[in-house]
Amino acid sequence: VKEVRVIGGGLAGCEASLQLAKAGLKVLLFEMKPHKKTPAQKLDGLAELVCSNSFRSNQTANAVGLLKDEMLVLKGELLPLALKAQVPAGDSLAVDRQVFSALVEGRIAQEKNIVLIKEEVTTLPVDDTPTILATGPLTSPALSQSLVDFIGAERLAFYDAISPIIEADSIDMTKAFIQSRWQAGTTGGDYINCPLNQEEYQSFIGELKTAQQFKAHDFEEAQYFEGCLPIEVMAARGDETLRYGPFKPVGLFNPHSDERPHAVLQLRKEDVFGQSYNLVGCQTRMTIPEQKRVFGLIPALAEAKYLRFGSVHRNTYVDSPRVLDSSLRLKDQQGRSSNIYLAGQITGVEGYVESIAAGIIVATILIDYLNQKPLRIFPAETAHGGLYRHILGLNLADAARSHVPSNVTWAMIPPLLGKKKQRAARRQALYERAILHMKAFVAGECSTSEDELNL
Numbered sequence: 001v002k003e004v005r006v007i008g009g010g011l012a013g014c015e016a017s018l019q020l021a022k023a024g025l026k027v028l029l030f031e032m033k034p035h036k037k038t039p040a041q042k043l044d045g046l047a048e049l050v051c052s053n054s055f056r057s058n059q060t061a062n063a064v065g066l067l068k069d070e071m072l073v074l075k076g077e078l079l080p081l082a083l084k085a086q087v088p089a090g091d092s093l094a095v096d097r098q099v100f101s102a103l104v105e106g107r108i109a110q111e112k113n114i115v116l117i118k119e120e121v122t123t124l125p126v127d128d129t130p131t132i133l134a135t136g137p138l139t140s141p142a143l144s145q146s147l148v149d150f151i152g153a154e155r156l157a158f159y160d161a162i163s164p165i166i167e168a169d170s171i172d173m174t175k176a177f178i179q180s181r182w183q184a185g186t187t188g189g190d191y192i193n194c195p196l197n198q199e200e201y202q203s204f205i206g207e208l209k210t211a212q213q214f215k216a217h218d219f220e221e222a223q224y225f226e227g228c229l230p231i232e233v234m235a236a237r238g239d240e241t242l243r244y245g246p247f248k249p250v251g252l253f254n255p256h257s258d259e260r261p262h263a264v265l266q267l268r269k270e271d272v273f274g275q276s277y278n279l280v281g282c283q284t285r286m287t288i289p290e291q292k293r294v295f296g297l298i299p300a301l302a303e304a305k306y307l308r309f310g311s312v313h314r315n316t317y318v319d320s321p322r323v324l325d326s327s328l329r330l331k332d333q334q335g336r337s338s339n340i341y342l343a344g345q346i347t348g349v350e351g352y353v354e355s356i357a358a359g360i361i362v363a364t365i366l367i368d369y370l371n372q373k374p375l376r377i378f379p380a381e382t383a384h385g386g387l388y389r390h391i392l393g394l395n396l397a398d399a400a401r402s403h404v405p406s407n408v409t410w411a412m413i414p415p416l417l418g419k420k421k422q423r424a425a426r427r428q429a430l431y432e433r434a435i436l437h438m439k440a441f442v443a444g445e446c447s448t449s450e451d452e453l454n455l
């Protein structure tokens with residue numbers, strides 16, 4: 001029997017271990033708890049949800065709802081356990097975290113092919129045994145150092161600073177305009193500019209400075225990098241700081257009012273399909289309602305629909321587009337693929353459900369590889385396929401852009417062709433298309449080959 005090592009008994013590691021074991025592989029699962037815990041963990045068991053107890057929306061109009069429904073098609077192991085541990089939460093799937101962790105621990109214990117070894121792994125095991133590294137956003141310091149030694153310090157991040165992403169359709173283009181700085185004309189360009197007059201700017205800054213923020217965990221007291229300070233930290237340095245930083249109006253001209261704006265928030269295209277835009281320089285710790293309220297004071301964003309909210313938190317993740325190959329294996333500093341596969345939040349997906357999905361994705365790849373089958377990639381039309389492409393930076397409008405962790409969003413999935421539908425009908429059609437493709441993938445009738453990816 002072929003043997004696989006999995007490091008990290010969190011969400012991705014447990015899901016991947018169970019998938020591998022079901023496929024007849026022997027799994028050595030390493031988890032450092034209960035001997036050693038990350039600063040966010042409280043329970044002793046496997047698969048601990050460290051903060052909220054929610055697997056988010058169940059609605060098919062929501063990309064995370066689709067991701068979960070795809071998991072049922074894929075016979076995911078953790079989602080049915082979450083459904084067993086469910087507590088009432090309206091349209092969302094929330095669980096009792098102790099019950100969930102105990103159910104996962106029980107399921108792992110039942111599986112004869114899994115040997116659970118409760119110890120910390122301190123060095124990256126680069127040898128002939130395929131290894132899945134799934135140690136999560138708070139990977140232990142010794143192993144993080146070993147990872148840095150392997151891929152290079154500039155390829156591992158310890159914090160993320162994320163700007164919100166909004167739906168292209170929700171930007172009010174009667175107020176915003178497309179233009180690049182210093183561009184002669186007023187129609188072309190890569191950026192959408194959201195102008196503010198002096199009064200609007202002052203009101204925005206005033207609200208930004210007093211908006212409610214997420215409370216940081218003690219271990220998160222951030223050492224911010226100057227290049228990606230939260231927007232409220234910049235605003236606190238002085239009312240004009242943003243106007244000399246990301247909101248600078250220089251080189252821009254507002255064709256709607258025939259004047260130079262007082263300040264401008266720029267929006268940068270996020271995905272290759274042009275479905276989403278990133279609020280440049282707006283990484284923030286504001287709470288979600290406050291992000292909607294405060295960014296909504298920018299006239300062009302009054303009705304903005306958010307695909308991802310901003311955040312700044314402690315998070316260990318690699319620069320996946322540059323350090324992973326198409327099988328999600330780590331490459332060394334000379335670009336040679338190793339036997340170490342990555343899964344979970346450490347790849348740059350964000351969220352409980354996405355981390356479980358990344359466990360399924362990598363297990364599928366590894367099972368095929370060990371069975372000497374060619375690499376099968378989840379179809380682009382599915383949420384799992386979208387996450388895989390996000391990990392490798394294949395959906396980014398600009399491939400050179402840095403890799404930023406993300407939840408699953410509809411912008412990761414190609415839009416529908418043909419006549420434009422209303423939002424709800426569009427989502428329903430995308431959902432149905434994805435489930436059909438996922439069923440076909442499971443039946444072996446539909447997948448993307450490595451050549452088709454154009455890596």
Ligand SMILES: Cc1cc2nc3c(=O)[nH]c(=O)nc-3n(C[C@H](O)[C@H](O)[C@H](O)COP(=O)(O)OP(=O)(O)OC[C@H]3O[C@@H](n4cnc5c(N)ncnc54)[C@H](O)[C@@H]3O)c2cc1C
Nearest residue numbers: 008010011012032051052121135136140344345351352355
């Ligand atoms: C503070 C914080 C709060 C978060 N809150 C949420 C939230 O509310 N909702 C949400 O959807 N997402 C949240 N996330 C994001 C993320 O999705 C979860 O952390 C998720 O659990 C990640 O899954 P994972 O499998 O990648 O890692 P984890 O679930 O963290 O699993 C990694 C496992 O590896 C173990 N480990 C680490 N190092 C070693 C080692 N060297 N040797 C052996 N074992 C090791 C850990 O003990 C852990 O059990 C949060 C993240 C953080 C850091």
